[in-house]
Amino acid sequence: MSVATAKELLAGGVPLSYLDRGAGAPILLLHGAGGLPPDAPFLDGLAALGRVIAPTHPGFGRAVLPDWIDSVDDLAYIYLDLLDVLDLRDVTVIGCSMGGWIAAEIAVKSTARLARLILVDAVGIKVSDRLTRDIVDIFATDPAELVRLAFADPSRAVDPATLSDEALQIVARNREASALYLWEPYAHDPKLPRRLHRIDVPTLVLWGESDGIVTPAYGRAYCERIPGARFELIPNAGHVPHIEQPEAFVEQVARFICAPAPSLRAR
Amino acid sequence: MRAWYFSENAYPYLPDPATFPSIRVSLPNRNFDPKIGAELYHRYLDEWQTAEDVGLDLMLNEHHATATNLNPSAAIVLGALTRITKTARILILGNPIGNRRDPVRVAEEMAMADNYARGRLEVGFVRGVPYEIFAANSNPVRTADRLWEAHDLILKAWTSHDGPFNWEGRYFNYRQVNIWPRPYQQPHPPVWVTASTAAQVDKIADFGHVAATFLTGFDASKTIFETYRNRRAVNGQPMHEDRLAYAALVYTGDTDESGYAGARKLLWYLSANKVATQFKNPPGYASLKTAAALLRGASTAFDRSSSLEQCIEQGIVFAGNPDTVYRQIARHHAHVGGYGHLLMMGQAGFLEHDETVRGMTIFAREVYPRLKELLITA
Numbered sequence: 001m002s003v004a005t006a007k008e009l010l011a012g013g014v015p016l017s018y019l020d021r022g023a024g025a026p027i028l029l030l031h032g033a034g035g036l037p038p039d040a041p042f043l044d045g046l047a048a049l050g051r052v053i054a055p056t057h058p059g060f061g062r063a064v065l066p067d068w069i070d071s072v073d074d075l076a077y078i079y080l081d082l083l084d085v086l087d088l089r090d091v092t093v094i095g096c097s098m099g100g101w102i103a104a105e106i107a108v109k110s111t112a113r114l115a116r117l118i119l120v121d122a123v124g125i126k127v128s129d130r131l132t133r134d135i136v137d138i139f140a141t142d143p144a145e146l147v148r149l150a151f152a153d154p155s156r157a158v159d160p161a162t163l164s165d166e167a168l169q170i171v172a173r174n175r176e177a178s179a180l181y182l183w184e185p186y187a188h189d190p191k192l193p194r195r196l197h198r199i200d201v202p203t204l205v206l207w208g209e210s211d212g213i214v215t216p217a218y219g220r221a222y223c224e225r226i227p228g229a230r231f232e233l234i235p236n237a238g239h240v241p242h243i244e245q246p247e248a249f250v251e252q253v254a255r256f257i258c259a260p261a262p263s264l265r266a267r
Numbered sequence: 268m269r270a271w272y273f274s275e276n277a278y279p280y281l282p283d284p285a286t287f288p289s290i291r292v293s294l295p296n297r298n299f300d301p302k303i304g305a306e307l308y309h310r311y312l313d314e315w316q317t318a319e320d321v322g323l324d325l326m327l328n329e330h331h332a333t334a335t336n337l338n339p340s341a342a343i344v345l346g347a348l349t350r351i352t353k354t355a356r357i358l359i360l361g362n363p364i365g366n367r368r369d370p371v372r373v374a375e376e377m378a379m380a381d382n383y384a385r386g387r388l389e390v391g392f393v394r395g396v397p398y399e400i401f402a403a404n405s406n407p408v409r410t411a412d413r414l415w416e417a418h419d420l421i422l423k424a425w426t427s428h429d430g431p432f433n434w435e436g437r438y439f440n441y442r443q444v445n446i447w448p449r450p451y452q453q454p455h456p457p458v459w460v461t462a463s464t465a466a467q468v469d470k471i472a473d474f475g476h477v478a479a480t481f482l483t484g485f486d487a488s489k490t491i492f493e494t495y496r497n498r499r500a501v502n503g504q505p506m507h508e509d510r511l512a513y514a515a516l517v518y519t520g521d522t523d524e525s526g527y528a529g530a531r532k533l534l535w536y537l538s539a540n541k542v543a544t545q546f547k548n549p550p551g552y553a554s555l556k557t558a559a560a561l562l563r564g565a566s567t568a569f570d571r572s573s574s575l576e577q578c579i580e581q582g583i584v585f586a587g588n589p590d591t592v593y594r595q596i597a598r599h600h601a602h603v604g605g606y607g608h609l610l611m612m613g614q615a616g617f618l619e620h621d622e623t624v625r626g627m628t629i630f631a632r633e634v635y636p637r638l639k640e641l642l643i644t645a
Contacts, residue, residue, distance in 0.1 A: 067437075070409075140292075140401060142545055160562050172558035175550035176408055183406040 006038075006056070012081035015064045018055035022047030025115070025257070026088040028079065029054040032097030032121075032240070033138065033178035035061050035170065042242040045250030049257055050092070055082060057102075059177030061170060072098070072124070072181050072189065076105035083113045090115035092257055096242060097121050097213075098182060101189070107203075108195040117203040118253060119222065121211050121239050123187040125196070127221040135187045136213045139179060149212030150239040196225040203229035204256045208237035208244065230256075268600075268607055268638040271358055272318035272627055273326040273514070274614040275336045276311045276344075278304060279535060289543035291333045291398040304337060310620055311337075315348055317624050318613075319355040321631035326358040326610050328393075331402030335540060339402075342376040349383035357384055360459055360479060360610070361391025364421070365414035366403035371444055373417070374424035378450045386451040391459035391479065392418055394467075398542060400549040408551030411467060413438045418460075420444075425455040459512065464554065465494045472498035472510075479512035479610065484582040488513055489603040496604065509607030513599070516584045517611035518618075519630040523587040529626050530586030531575050535616020537583075589633030596634070600641060609638065 006017045019038060027050045029036075029043075036056050037043075046052045057075055059065035069075075079102065083091060091113050095103030100122020107117050128134050136149055147157045160168060203226045207219035216233060223231040234241040234248050242249040278299060281287075287294055315325050327344050330336035338344050341359050348357050359380075362373050381388040394414055400407045416438050423432065424446045431445040450456055460471045462478040471478045472495045480491050492511050499506040516533045520526030548561040578584040582602075585595045600606065611630070614623040 067412075139407075139549060140545055142288075142543060161564070165559060168559035168562055169555045172550070172555045172562060175558070176555075179406060179550040180408040183408070184404065 009082075009085055011078050011085050014058060014066055014069070014078050014081075016055050016058075016078070016082060017061070017063050018053055018082075019043070021052045021054075022049070023051050025050040026086075026091045027052045028083070028088070028091050028093045028103075030079070030093065030095040030099030030102045031057065031060070032099050033174065033182065034097075034240070035174040037243070040243060040246070042246035042249055045246055046094075046253065049250070049254055053082070053086065053088070055079065057099075057177065057181075059180060060174050062173075065177065065180075070180055072101050072105055075102045075181070076109060079106055080110060080113075089113055092116045092118065092253075094118040094120065094253065095122060097239060098123060098178065098187070100124065101187070101192075104192060104196065104199070105189065107199045107201065108192070111199065111201045114201045116201055116256065117199060117226075118206060118256065119203065119219075120206045120242060120249075121208055121214055121219065122205070122222060123182075123214055124189060125193045125222055125225070126185070126188045126190060127193070127218060133186070134214065134218050137186065138213070139175075139183075152208065152210040152236050152238045152244055156244055193225055196222075197227060199226050199229075202256075204252070205229055205231045206241065206249070206252055207231070207233055208239055208241040209233045209235045210237065211239045211241075213239040268609055268641050269356075269509075270323050270609045270611055270630070270635050270638060271326040272315065272323040273328070273610050273612050274311055274314060274623075275328065275330070275536065275612065276307065276338050277536070277539075277615055278307060278334045278337050279539065279616045281334055281539075284539070284541050287541075289541060289546060290335060290539060291542050292401045292546045293543065294332075294334055298334065307337065311614070312344075312347055312351060314614060314620065314623050314627075316351055318627055318631075319352045321628050322635065323611075323627065323631055324356045324358065325352065326360055328360055328391075329363070330396070331399055333398070333402075335536065342373075342380065345376075345380045345388075346383065349380055349387070352387075354387075356387050356389055358389040358459065358610075359391055361393040361461065363395040363399060363403065364392050364417035365394045365410035366399060366405040367417065368405075370417035370420045370439060371424055371441060371446065374421040375446050377421075377456065378425060378446055378448050381451040381456050382448050384451070386456075388450075388452070389457045389459060389477075390455075391461070392421075393461040394463070397549050397552045398546045400552060401546055406551075407549040410552070415470060418458075422455060422458075425450050462491050462495070465490075468494040469498045471495065472504075473502065475499075475504065475510065477510050477512055477608065479514060479608070481514040481610075482516075482583045483513075485599060485602050488582070488599075488606075492603050492606060507607065508605045511606035512608035512610055513603070513606050514610035514612065515582065515599075516578070516586075516615070517592065517609070517613055517630065518584075518586045518626045519589055519592045519634055520586075520626070521588060521629065523591055526587040526591065526626075527575060529618060529622055530579075530584050532618040532622070533584070533586075533612065533615045534575060534578065535618075536612065537573075537578070539616060589629060592630065592634050593637050596638060597641060 056063040100119040101124030205223040223229045237244040329341035431443040434441045459477040518529035
């Protein structure tokens with residue numbers, strides 16, 4: 001499949017740019033702080049499972065950033081609007097890292113259009129005491145150390161020095177947007193753990209086995225707060241298992257989507 | 268031209284820089300010995316007093332979590348200076364109001380200090396160097412927008428005299444703003460803002476505040492000052508050199524050799540500024556173009572390790588005997604189209620007290636009178 005061109009629409013008055021690939025049951029894919037890599041192999045894999053809708057969050061890539069937007073809460077409402085505008089039903093929402101936080105915020109607000117939720121190395125909650133940081137401070141960590149923490153195999157990381165000026169400016173813009181959304185409280189919503197009980201769709205929490213940004217222990221703690229959620233590790237992967245192990249990642253998603261959905265929701 | 272003596276009040280007695288990754292943000296304060304630090308605080312106040320004695324105006328600033336500057340609260344130093352000086356104007360440059368949570372507190376502190384100073388205060392607002400973001404814990408994105416909203420709120424607080432007003436803005440919310448005291452100077456103390464990008468300079472020019480630029484040398488300073496002048500012209504507003512200020516490292520000796528020797532000690536300010544990569548380029552602080560260049564490994568204005576000769580050539584340092592210093596400043600002044608204020612860092616690092624006093628005294632006696640003429644003839 002060739003790289004799809006981005007489509008555009010207004011969701012709740014916000015201009016959104018999104019990839020629309022594949023056909024069938026809808027999958028809403030929410031990217032992490034690194035942005036959406038449009039030609040990543042895992043996207044091809046997901047597009048074979050259903051219709052993938054993958055928006056670029058406002059402020060990332062080349063996406064417009066209205067001046068009133070500054071929180072993951074804003075993004076969650078915008079994507080609920082997106083589901084309405086496209087009239088998507090029985091959606092599988094997949095969120096990676098910061099996208100996982102957005103996905104969780106969507107699910108605690110409304111699962112009316114959701115069939116399933118998949119959180120991948122997600123941030124968004126705090127589980128430890130006030131002196132213990134659960135999530136590595138990506139903005140205050142040496143870049144080389146960050147790569148070692150984020151990847152099971154650091155050689156899989158993109159070296160910024162190899163990028164064109166234009167691509168590097170996109171990296172800078174992604175960092176800027178990440179800071180806008182993640183800065184304080186750092187990469188989490190203190191209220192979210194109190195709301196996760198509202199999630200009433202089958203949920204899979206997927207984690208890179210050697211994630212050093214948010215550890216599998218954090219992932220398990222996340223999982224325990226979501227009723228009936230299942231936890232799975234992806235070996236030989238860090239914070240971005242969909243990039244490091246696309247086949248294993250897609251296989252996990254496929255197994256979860258095809259599995260008969262346990263009826264958690266009161267119908 | 269007015270000359271302002273300025274010192275960052277550094278704590279230079281540090282271990283070998285090879286043993287720590289960053290002098291900013293992360294250097295443990297166990298390296299600060301209070302017995303030495305307390306003496307330094309008093310010494311630096313003495314030097315500001317001496318600067319007043321030799322006829323200079325005074326400037327102070329603040330930085331956080333760093334050994335390069337022991338003043339995390341410029342307002343406290345300002346309070347002391349208002350009491351121990353009598354005639355000099357005192358410029359605080361400045362209050363980092365893009366990072367501050369409580370602009371009304373800043374309005375209160377400055378109004379209070381202006382009364383202590385009986386109207387000698389000039390109030391600067393700054394965005395701050397990038398590393399300040401981490402100590403302030405402020406979101407580095409949209410700091411300029413926050414700075415300007417805080418600026419608007421502070422000016423409103425200074426100039427409202429009929430009881431509380433309401434402020435429900437994009438970044439700040441208050442229901443009962445009613446500061447006591449009001450400023451000594453009416454309607455309010457002169458305002459300065461540090462200038463970097465053209466968009467910022469336009470806003471500073473619209474208000475007619477003083478635009479100050481630090482260590483931007485010849486061409487970058489020229490661009491900033493031209494932007495200011497052009498904006499005033501486009502607005503149909505009057506223009507005067509006293510709206511523009513340039514900050515450099517300055518050391519004047521009896522001879523070129525003694526001037527250069529003092530200046531080499533001042534260069535500690537640049538050479539000691541070892542900053543870890545992750546603190547140099549907080550996301551959203553710089554333009555995308557600059558941020559991308561930094562991601563590729565470019566150096567910033569504040570991490571030069573140039574020789575004294577290079578720094579003089581670049582217009583970052585003015586040093587030598589009085590004639591030499593005058594010629595260097597006059598050349599820079601002419602190149603950038605003129606400015607009305609020279610902010611002189613006259614102490615840094617291991618420049619001892621007597622050396623600091625000697626440098627500022629020779630400057631005040633031999634160079635300053637000629638600089639005052641410079642404005643008239645420019």
